Structures are given as C-alpha cells and as structure tokens.
Amino acid sequence: MNATVQAPVTSLASQLRANDRLADGRTPLPRQFWYIAGLARDFGRKPLERTLLGQSLVFYRSTQGRPVALMNRCPHRSYPLAHGQLEGDILRCGYHGLAFAPDGRCTEIPSQETVPRGICTRSYPVAERGPFVWIWMGDDPADADESAIPDTNWLESPDWSHVTSYLFLRANYVYLHENLLDLSHFTYLHPTTLGTPEYARTPFDVQVQGDVVRITRHVAACDVPPIYSRTGIAGKMSRRTVSEFISPAMHHASAVMSDLAPAPGARRDFTIYITHFATPETQDTTHYWFAFARDFALGDAEVDEYMKSSALTAFNEDRHALEEIARIYRGEPGAPGAEIHVRSDGAGVAARRILRRLAGQ
C-alpha cells in the first residue's frame, strides 16, 4: 500500500480521540527489531556495560574480534559480568569466578566439579556493519535475521566519506522519530543551522509505504544551507531531499543538491546521507547515534570536522527541545493525550501510528 498522507483532520475532538492510537512515551518498546548497540570502536577486549531496551548488557570482542553481547548479570548472584575478566573468549565473573562462553553457556563453576545443565546468561545476536554494531533483542533469538538489518552500505564504501557522533537523550525515542520527520521546526528551533527561508516555504509530499514513512521535498533554487557552506559547495542549487522513517531503530535522509549553472566540466550533483539511529536505553532515555556521509570532498578532514560539529550543534538543539518537552510531560502526565496536530505533522503522526502497531498495541 502506498498512500499520500492527507492533511490531518482539523476537528479538535476527533484529533484528541485519535491520540490514543499513536505511540507516545508510555508505549512499550518494540523489541523485534535490529538496533544499533554502539560504534564498532566502542567495543574491545575490555568488557563494557551498556543498557539497551531497558536491559543491562555487557559487550566485548572475542579473540577473533567478533563482538559479543551478554546479559550483564551472572545467573548465580546477579553480579554485573562487566566487572569480570576475559580469558580468551570466556568471560569470568568477578565475584565467584563462574565462566561464560560467548553463547552465554556457563562453562565452569570453580567451587564444584560439574556445571549443571541449563546454567547460562542470555546471549544476544549482534552484527557488525561498517562503523556500527547492531543487536537483536527480540524474545526469541531464532527470530534474528541479519537480512532484516537496514542497509547502510555507503558507510562501508570507498566512494563515500562519513563522520559519526552520539548524543544521549533524556526523552523517549518516539519523540526523536517525530522530530526527525518534522521539517516545519527548522525555521524556529534551528534558525542559524538548518533553517533557510526558501526551504521552509517549500511544499512537501508525505507517503506511507508499508511501515515506511517518506517525505520528499524539492526546492527549485536555493542557497546552500549553512551546514554545508564550508564543504566546497557554493552557488545557486536545486535541492531534493527524501526523509524516511525506516524502522524504530533508524531514520534516513538524503539530500541531493544540483548546481544550476555548473562550470564547464564541473561536477553537478552533490549527495549527502544523514542517517539517525535511535536505540531506547530505557522507556525515558535514548541513545542517539548519527552518521553524516557525502560523495564529495572525500577524505577531507577539515570538512569531516565541520560537518560533525555543525551536526552536533543542530542536533543538540533538538535534544534540548525534546528533553524540555519530557520535563513538561513529567509535570503533566496527561499532556500527550491532549496535544493537537497541525498540517505539517502528517509524517510524524503516521510514524507514531506505525510505532504503536509495531509495539503490538
């Protein structure tokens, strides 16, 4: 099914009734998806503790360099395995020395000769893709299908350069997705970074295709937005952007800027991919990684640094806004159900309806 989303109804009463079909901060976290566990460089031979989807986990790399994710709790006395010691591929608990293999099986109990059948900690499927490690925390590990990991091939390609960064968000992940699908806040929340007047005025199209929500926008002629101004792109451009809600874990935006009057033999198109990865830490906090990739100015460290710091500046504005809203929600728990929607909310509302369904509600 492929449907262009219509402007939302304007009857307040019917809008408010519809709010209870949208995911909000209390909706259960959808577990049957691959999420980013962290940057590949986060994980090494020193056990690392990190909480994802409300579960405390311990990560390490095997002697072959393969990432391993275990429940961070010894089944014996619940001591965090992250305080343990690696012996080859085995993680030994720092309290009583129980040893665990990468598949979670207990291989040794020092105080007795045998290990009773069934003693284990949980192991989670993980997969490394370019600069990121993904994890699958669904109920049954047998359901983990690596082909369901969203495509991010450009982050592994020599034809692209990218930078990655991270923000910790004290807000539920649903509101990050809604924020990413909302182009109408650029002018007000990001006046000096992402917002350009021409862009704000341009109409956009929203389509829902299965569980994907897509916004497309074409600006016939505009200045290069400030965030790209030091990358070497200059002059009047057309700009075509596509923003997609891909899964609870990922949002992808592509921007193709085309020089309207390229010099003879000069490059015409410049493409930027901005990929946002949301992994709920808990119901109320979110790990937020993002990658900025480009098919030009390859390997230019100065452009890398500029894109990274510009993105951090802009996304910190979003982080602050979402955390301030979370603060208001804490003081007025009924507020989300009373919120009204405006025309530009179509994409976000569609994604929140999907997120509620994906959470099994």
Next chain:
Amino acid sequence: MNATVQAPVTSLASQLRANDRLADGRTPLPRQFWYIAGLARDFGRKPLERTLLGQSLVFYRSTQGRPVALMNRCPHRSYPLAHGQLEGDILRCGYHGLAFAPDGRCTEIPSQETVPRGICTRSYPVAERGPFVWIWMGDDPADADESAIPDTNWLESPDWSHVTSYLFLRANYVYLHENLLDLSHFTYLHPTTLGTPEYARTPFDVQVQGDVVRITRHVAACDVPPIYSRTGIAGKMSRRTVSEFISPAMHHASAVMSDLAPAPGARRDFTIYITHFATPETQDTTHYWFAFARDFALGDAEVDEYMKSSALTAFNEDRHALEEIARIYRGEPGAPGAEIHVRSDGAGVAARRILRRLAGQ
C-alpha cells in the same frame, strides 16, 4: 459567627480522631483564591517560567506593561512557551512557531494558512497591586473577581515604607500558615531574633470570624524586640499585636508599639505591618514572599536593609524547621495523623480546619 477559640480538648484519643478533619500535606490545594504570582519586578519582556499550584506557567509583560500569565505548554507538542519569543504582545513558540495572544488564543500556525477554532493555551487572570502580581488559578476564569484580592493598600501608600523578600520552602504551605499562627515557638526557635521573655509569657486571645482566624495579644510594658531595635524605637513600650489568617494565600500581622513615656511633642505610636504570602508551588513546595512595612523612619535605607536582613534571618529559622518536619514526614508518612495538640495550637488548628474546608474536603 465570631467565636473565641477555647483551649483544645486534652483527651488524646479525641484529638487524634479530630486530626483527619485538619488540612495536612496531602490535602488538595485550594484553587479558588487569588495567590501571589511574584514580585512585580520579576516580570518583564523576557518570558519567565514559574510553577504555581502544580502548574507550569509562563509570565511576561505586554507592550503596555500589563502582566500576562499563560500555561507554559504549547497545545501542539508541549514545548515550554517560556523558550519562545515575544513579538509585540504575541508569544511565539520556539519549536514550530505557533503564536499566542495574551488571552491564550492561537493566532498563527506557520505551516498552514488557517488556525482551527479552539486552539489555545490557557490564560490566567492576573492583577498588579503595589510590589506584587496576583494570579487566579481557579477552575473557571469567569469566577476571578478582583475585589476578592486581599487589601494591601499600605504597600502602595506614600505614608508607609516597606521591604519585600522571598524564601523557597520545601514543605507544604499548610505548615507555613500553622507556623505563622503559632506564637509559642518564638522563645525556642527564634531566641535571638523574635523571642522576648515578656512576650512569651503574655496571654493571647484567638477568634475565628468566618474564614479568618485572629490572634490578639497586648503586652502592657516591654522592651522593643531585637528585630526593631535599630529602627529608632527605644525605651519601654506597650505592644499590641494582631495576627490574622486571611486566606490560603495570605497572613497579616500588625504590631503597634506605644511609647509609655514619650518626650513632650514626640511621637507615641509606631506601627509595623508584616504580611506573609504563601503560594504553593507544588503539594510539597511553597513560594514564600513577605513584606515588612512601617509608618515611621520612612525612606530610611539603613532601616530598610536592617528589617530585611533581620526578617530573612528569623524566617529562615522557620523555613529550616518546616523543611526538617517535612523530612520526618517523608520517612514516617503516618506521622501527621498521630500528632497531638497543645493549648497554644488553637489558632493553627482552626486555620487548618478552614483550609481543609476551603479545599472542598
């Protein structure tokens, strides 16, 4: 009805039964009253966030200087309006640019042409009186009647000088009123500031008149209490004090000191008005403003400073005591219901009975 309050019954069992008719820290906050929102000088052209009666509010002054109070929550995505920008009398939300008039009506939604009927944030009636701004947060703004604002005309009169100050209290407002109606703690909690031995020994009369509780006390001859000793008053005086619980928002005390042997042609009477304003921030925290006014030593900045710092010292002793009691209550939630009363509690108990009734319980 005008009744002199009798000494409390001394049967412990009947006292404890009566405790559940007294307001305590869990009693709902009475909303149908004017409360102080802040000092007039707190509010200007920069939006200011403040929580009153559990509701986060945003305050600003219109271009004409009139104070405006709105619910600090955009009805669209709950972003705090206090982060917004003023455009004339209009407050524009900092997230998506929705614009609100001083009456709370939404006047513009940037991403669409029209504003659907009914989109608004709540506006609260406010009124400026001398150094203070009052607010009415009852259920129906139509019930806000400015004639119900307690009289504080002396704070606007050229015949009086006053100082104002503020304390933030981590305790429920009921206990502040009880503290203010209790004269028997001066000797123990305020030995170096408010307490004088003669004053402590003097009998007092308590009267309940409608919803007002009044304590009167007359000391035939006493020394000027320390807090007034640098105001120019000296010698043996008679002292007549009247303390009144006026409303959940206000307590007023007047002290008239009369020189028992004035020099020929010298002034005989010196009047001081101490007005306390309690505005619950939440069920467990209280904004506490107070004003010290006098009809002598007018315009004397040194006397101003002395009265202000003396009052802060003494009232900080009360603040500390009430916060320590609140801490004990947190550890023993059943404690309030087990408290016993002594003879000097008559006025406080009467006010707590009134506060419970005013809360609709």
Next chain:
Amino acid sequence: MNATVQAPVTSLASQLRANDRLADGRTPLPRQFWYIAGLARDFGRKPLERTLLGQSLVFYRSTQGRPVALMNRCPHRSYPLAHGQLEGDILRCGYHGLAFAPDGRCTEIPSQETVPRGICTRSYPVAERGPFVWIWMGDDPADADESAIPDTNWLESPDWSHVTSYLFLRANYVYLHENLLDLSHFTYLHPTTLGTPEYARTPFDVQVQGDVVRITRHVAACDVPPIYSRTGIAGKMSRRTVSEFISPAMHHASAVMSDLAPAPGARRDFTIYITHFATPETQDTTHYWFAFARDFALGDAEVDEYMKSSALTAFNEDRHALEEIARIYRGEPGAPGAEIHVRSDGAGVAARRILRRLAGQ
C-alpha cells in the same frame, strides 16, 4: 537440631521454586533482635540523629553517661528532637520547648500548666558493651532481654587488642550476611587481600544448629594470609577457621593459626576474631560495623593501623560488589527470584532461610 548441610540440589527448577523461601531484599526486617546502634564513642552530650530499621532516632548520653535512644520526632509537631537542647537528662524540643525524659515521657509543655497523661515519644532499650552500644527495637520494649545480646566479651578483655571500623552499605543487609558466609569468592573478589590459593582449595563443613549457621575449615599447612603478614606472624602454619551467622545483627569469625614448627619456648597459637555487625538503616541500606581482635601483638599501634586499613580495603571490595548487585536488582526487580545456587552457597542459603523465618514469613 544439628545438621550438616548437604550440597544444594542441582535441579534448576527445584532451586528456583525454593528461592521464595529465602530472605531477599524485600523481606521485612526482623525487629525482635538486639542490633548495634553505633560505636560507644559516637554518642555524647550532643544529640545525634541516626536511622535504624527504618526509624529515625535521636541518641544522647545522660548526665551519668548512660546512652539514651528516643524516637526522633516530637509527638506535637514532628520536629526532629535531634535539634533539641539537653537540660540535664531532659531533651527539650527546639520548636516549642516540649521536654522529654530518657524514658520518653513528656515532662513539660511550656505553653500550658499541665502535661496530659500519655504524651510521650518512644524510648528504646539500649545497652553498652565494650566499644559498642546495642539497641532493641522490637514491638514491645518489655521483650528486650539483655541476656539475648550476643557475647563479645573479648572486646572488653585486657587479654585482647581490637580495632573497629565502619562502612555504609547501599544494599539490603541479607546480602551482607550471605557474603560473609561465602568463602568461595575470596579468590575472585579479594585476590590481593584475603584470598590464598591453599585456602580456596580446602574443603569446609557447614552445620546448622538452631538459628546459627557455622562453617568450619581446617588448612593443614599454609602461608599466613597477606592481611596478617605484618602482625609478626610468619612461617608455615595450620589454620582453623570457624565462621558463624549468630543473629540478623551479627556474624562472627575466628581464625586460629598454629605454628607448625615453633622455636623452642615460642608461642604456638595465634587467634584472631573478626566480628561483623549489620544493622539495617532502611530496607535498602545497611550500617556495617566490624571489629578485628587478636590475642597477640597486644597494644601494638602499628599492627592496629595495619589490620584496620587492610580490613577496610578488603571489606570495601565486598561493599562495592553488594552495591553493584543492588544496582542490577533495581533495574531487574525479578532477578533475585531467578538466581541459581552452587555448592558453596549452602551456608548462605541456610542463613537466608533462617532470616526469612525470623522475619515472621
């Protein structure tokens, strides 16, 4: 009844079913026991506030030097009596001046002539024993029987030297007892302090005798463990240790080291008593005092200092482990019920079964 504890059953299912008969962090605190209130030197003529078994208390010493423990709450307006003033043996509340005798009886209400019968704060039986003060907080003070205070005569004897110290533990007291009865964690949690390889390999015997759990272990020949190495003991020794869970308040361990080849006329046996005192502050926090006593190197301040700092180093490792487990429990409240037991847990499991019964469950 005196039964040697068998190795735990190895069926996981039956183990998990049995978990609900063991005390854990949610089990009510057993109140009908004497607990340590503090070091004797903690208490003097300045009222001291301390929370024990969830109750805020105030301690002081009478003019005769006898320790007094009262509920830290004036029955009038719940002001903490710890802010009060001592007048001889009387503690006067700092808010309204009500006066209380060491037995809790109110002896004066300044604002009235008489004290109604029955006005009091609760007084708790206390008893001083050597360097410690014990308290009995059971429901009926008449049940307090000083003969039930565990024997610690060596802490008062000239034939022994001892040091005492204190740790504050952000975990439930049950887990401290289990930790103290568990010898198999020395090698892993205390590799540089308490753990010696010979000791770890030595079998031990666990016996349950009434409500006492006893572990005995005899090492035929071993090096002196690091923690005793600077006390003057050297050479190959046999080592006999007995660890006993005595009550919810106390765990006692004795270690007798016997020189296998003493020089002619030289001492053969060296005894060390390590006594651990657990007093729940709240359900989730524990006061942890301990005493290290020895019958050799008497009065040697350097040995004192070394034993104290060695004990603090080792016991801080336990403290950290128990607090980390408590953190995991906060994130996964169901974890305790899912824990499996290993052979070396016999003593701890026996004590947890007793603690649950002593809590009346």
